[in-house]
Amino acid sequence: MQRLLYLFSLIILFGACKKEALQAYSSTALVYFYEAARNKTITDDSTTFSFAVMPATVQSDTIYLPLRIIGEAAKTDRQVGCELIAESSIADASCYEILPAIIPANSYTGAIPVKVNRMPVLKTKEMRLWIRIINSPDFKTGVSDQLKYLIRLNDFLSKPSSWRDNLFGKYSNVKFDLIIKATGVVDYTGLDYITERNLLQQCRNALYVYENEHGILYDENGEPVVFQ
Amino acid sequence: MTRQLYNCLCLLLIVLTGCYKDKGNYDLHPINELTITSTTPDTILFNQFDRIKVKVDIAQTIPGEEYSYRWTAYSYLNVGRTNDTLGFGTAIDTIVRVNPGDYYLLFAATGKKTGITTFKKFFMRVSSIYSEGWIVLDGEGSDQQLSLIRPDGSIMRNVYQTANGENLPANGFRVRVLNTYLGDQDVFLLTKNGGVSMDYISFRKQLNYQNWFFQAPETIAPSNIFYNKLGVAGFLINNGKVHYIPFSYTGPRRYGAPLEGDYVISPHVFPMMSSDNAIFFDTKYQRFLTHGNGKLTPLISPAGSAFDLANVGKTLVYAGESNNDFHNCLFKDNNADKYYVYRINTSAANIAAEKYEVADAPEIKDAKFFASSGIYLQIYYAVGNRIYLLDIPAQKARLVYTFPAGVQITAMRLKMAQGLLIQYPDNNRTITVGALENNEGKVYSFSISNTGDFVNNTYSKVYTGFKKVIDLEYKNRK
Numbered sequence: 001m002q003r004l005l006y007l008f009s010l011i012i013l014f015g016a017c018k019k020e021a022l023q024a025y026s027s028t029a030l031v032y033f034y035e036a037a038r039n040k041t042i043t044d045d046s047t048t049f050s051f052a053v054m055p056a057t058v059q060s061d062t063i064y065l066p067l068r069i070i071g072e073a074a075k076t077d078r079q080v081g082c083e084l085i086a087e088s089s090i091a092d093a094s095c096y097e098i099l100p101a102i103i104p105a106n107s108y109t110g111a112i113p114v115k116v117n118r119m120p121v122l123k124t125k126e127m128r129l130w131i132r133i134i135n136s137p138d139f140k141t142g143v144s145d146q147l148k149y150l151i152r153l154n155d156f157l158s159k160p161s162s163w164r165d166n167l168f169g170k171y172s173n174v175k176f177d178l179i180i181k182a183t184g185v186v187d188y189t190g191l192d193y194i195t196e197r198n199l200l201q202q203c204r205n206a207l208y209v210y211e212n213e214h215g216i217l218y219d220e221n222g223e224p225v226v227f228q
Numbered sequence: 229m230t231r232q233l234y235n236c237l238c239l240l241l242i243v244l245t246g247c248y249k250d251k252g253n254y255d256l257h258p259i260n261e262l263t264i265t266s267t268t269p270d271t272i273l274f275n276q277f278d279r280i281k282v283k284v285d286i287a288q289t290i291p292g293e294e295y296s297y298r299w300t301a302y303s304y305l306n307v308g309r310t311n312d313t314l315g316f317g318t319a320i321d322t323i324v325r326v327n328p329g330d331y332y333l334l335f336a337a338t339g340k341k342t343g344i345t346t347f348k349k350f351f352m353r354v355s356s357i358y359s360e361g362w363i364v365l366d367g368e369g370s371d372q373q374l375s376l377i378r379p380d381g382s383i384m385r386n387v388y389q390t391a392n393g394e395n396l397p398a399n400g401f402r403v404r405v406l407n408t409y410l411g412d413q414d415v416f417l418l419t420k421n422g423g424v425s426m427d428y429i430s431f432r433k434q435l436n437y438q439n440w441f442f443q444a445p446e447t448i449a450p451s452n453i454f455y456n457k458l459g460v461a462g463f464l465i466n467n468g469k470v471h472y473i474p475f476s477y478t479g480p481r482r483y484g485a486p487l488e489g490d491y492v493i494s495p496h497v498f499p500m501m502s503s504d505n506a507i508f509f510d511t512k513y514q515r516f517l518t519h520g521n522g523k524l525t526p527l528i529s530p531a532g533s534a535f536d537l538a539n540v541g542k543t544l545v546y547a548g549e550s551n552n553d554f555h556n557c558l559f560k561d562n563n564a565d566k567y568y569v570y571r572i573n574t575s576a577a578n579i580a581a582e583k584y585e586v587a588d589a590p591e592i593k594d595a596k597f598f599a600s601s602g603i604y605l606q607i608y609y610a611v612g613n614r615i616y617l618l619d620i621p622a623q624k625a626r627l628v629y630t631f632p633a634g635v636q637i638t639a640m641r642l643k644m645a646q647g648l649l650i651q652y653p654d655n656n657r658t659i660t661v662g663a664l665e666n667n668e669g670k671v672y673s674f675s676i677s678n679t680g681d682f683v684n685n686t687y688s689k690v691y692t693g694f695k696k697v698i699d700l701e702y703k704n705r706k
Contacts, residue, residue: 194479197522198442201485208488
């Protein structure tokens, strides 16, 4: 009887030696906001979009919120569900439109396009658009803390998300305006040191010219604008 | 009692065992020592694309261990450069394609069992036909060329057109060969309306002047380009404004916007040894400015200075490097033909170091070409067919050479190394002079004696067959 028990145990143990084929993910695909790589207009889980840094001829533009999926790529385009979180947003319907979002065929990434319009209200009021991913027939919601995205939308100068104090010093709208006029650059992500130096020098030159003509340039807080 | 005694004795025995010398339970074996020898000398000289053959012999104290071998060439200035692997045996017989320059050739033998590596190092100097020599810019207007007088005296003519199939940009006036601390060598031609950069190996064209900048200045008027003494930063003077680039950071090799300020910089500049520092002379307010980290700041003379750096009140005629960290500045009274040599010490707290009047310097007011000695307190200057030597402390000049009547001196340059990066055996000991004789340009080379005069009071070599020589620049070996 005892021998039979040993034999039986041995057989069970050997059963664990069977090579098992790799199991692919086969559940419904999941989708979430992709934050790992910084997109040109996106920094982490929010972005600030200001028409103030754009020519007056630009009346609308589109912001793309990057998406990534968990699961297999499909042979056809798939719809991603999304909506505005009305309770936490400050949103004038005339200022934005969430366009249909898809994950294209054979792709693991996509975007939620949000069309933004340059409406007069943006001159005085900043919109805060909280966009949320929701379940759709093709996707369920993915990484739980990467399902919401904030768009700050305005038409007045505001500190861009790529602003760096160690490059330009303390932020002010007046300084930012000077930088835009001097360099035409509004996004300061991913710049190498030599390019940064050139931008900073252009700003210094613009400030030098201004001060020679008008005296010290003061910002909206009454402090002189300076560059290091 | 007896029992206690036994206990103590036992305890003592236990304690005494601690004094037993542990002889270990291991055996010591002699290790296999490797000796690498070669019949090839430790210094190897050859030209780029030559076939190199080097063999090493290996002797082991305990024969039998297997080794893997590797030959690597890496830059003598081993900064930020990748190594080239040349072979994997005890001998190499290969064509070396590395760019001209100085390298270490490293043979490494690594024990397959022990992982211990033994090395043998060779110094390898790779040259090219354009490695070293005097670059001559000759001709005028749109008919100009660059030639190279090599150390063996042979002349490679028209090197730019040979490399590029096109003429040099017109109206060139200055050739510069500059070296960065990274070991790069850059060759520039400045012209009245711009310039061109060339690679140091073949004189192939790299960039037009406009592309040296992020944004080309509105007014194109180059007057000088230089790197500071250790090649840490580059400076370009355009239309009297300073454009700056630090080499120790990543990013495109482009000059940025001009440094702000109300100034007009002289083409005579003062490269310094430390960091990205340099001194400039502002011709607008006749003052000295210092540069650090992309900013120009007026220099102020502390008490005890020989002159006022912030208000010299004179016209800068010429400036050049002198001994140690001194520079000689030849100033002229704004309203009179009266000359002075102000000496600045760029490494001292008191920069305005010395001031000398020039009491007797024949024809100095007509001089167009100057060369400050880097070893003596002297300045050479040339007028017509005559070369004078100004002895600064003596406040007077003497004639050191006269070409035959009708000869016109058109260029003059002293062979002077850029800071500590470059070393010449004849540093500050050779001066070359371009001379126009019956419409033929010639380059004369003079050796300088311990008094500053020319050895045997004449030239040592002459090279002929040029058009009017406009500029001369020594290209250090690379």
